[in-house]
Amino acid sequence: xTENRADNNLGAVLQRLWRTIxxxxxxxxxxxxxxxxxxxxxxxxxxxxxxxxxxxxxxxARGDRAALxxxxxxxxxxLLVLWAACGVSPGDVAGELARREGSSGIAEKRxxxxxxxxx
Numbered sequence: 001x002t003e004n005r006a007d008n009n010l011g012a013v014l015q016r017l018w019r020t021i022x023x024x025x026x027x028x029x030x031x032x033x034x035x036x037x038x039x040x041x042x043x044x045x046x047x048x049x050x051x052x053x054x055x056x057x058x059x060x061a062r063g064d065r066a067a068l069x070x071x072x073x074x075x076x077x078x079l080l081v082l083w084a085a086c087g088v089s090p091g092d093v094a095g096e097l098a099r100r101e102g103s104s105g106i107a108e109k110r111x112x113x114x115x116x117x118x119x
Contacts, residue, residue: 042085049078
């Protein structure tokens with residue numbers, strides 16, 4: 001699959017993943033990893049997201065493209081589960097990203113009172 005085609009499909013894949021996460025929220029934790037995460041609560045979901053993010057960071061620093069791809073998929077999955085558990089929708093995040101579109105990241109951070117830093 002070409003990069004452009006994959007880029008065009010990312011939104012659709014994430015939408016399907018979001019629907020699957022929502023559908024499995026009430027499933028049996030013995031048969032669904034997603035349901036098991038929900039049953040364990042927000043703190044455990046956040047912990048798993050953090051663990052996956054650290055693994056992605058490590059692979060990014062190592063420069064291992066294949067491993068970073070795998071870990072990135074884990075990060076996105078666990079982030080969506082965390083959103084669902086906390087009542088945040090992809091639309092909420094898309095709205096915030098749209099609000100920031102065309103703004104300098106430095107200016108946006110300054111407006112929030114956050115240090116601009118290196119990011």
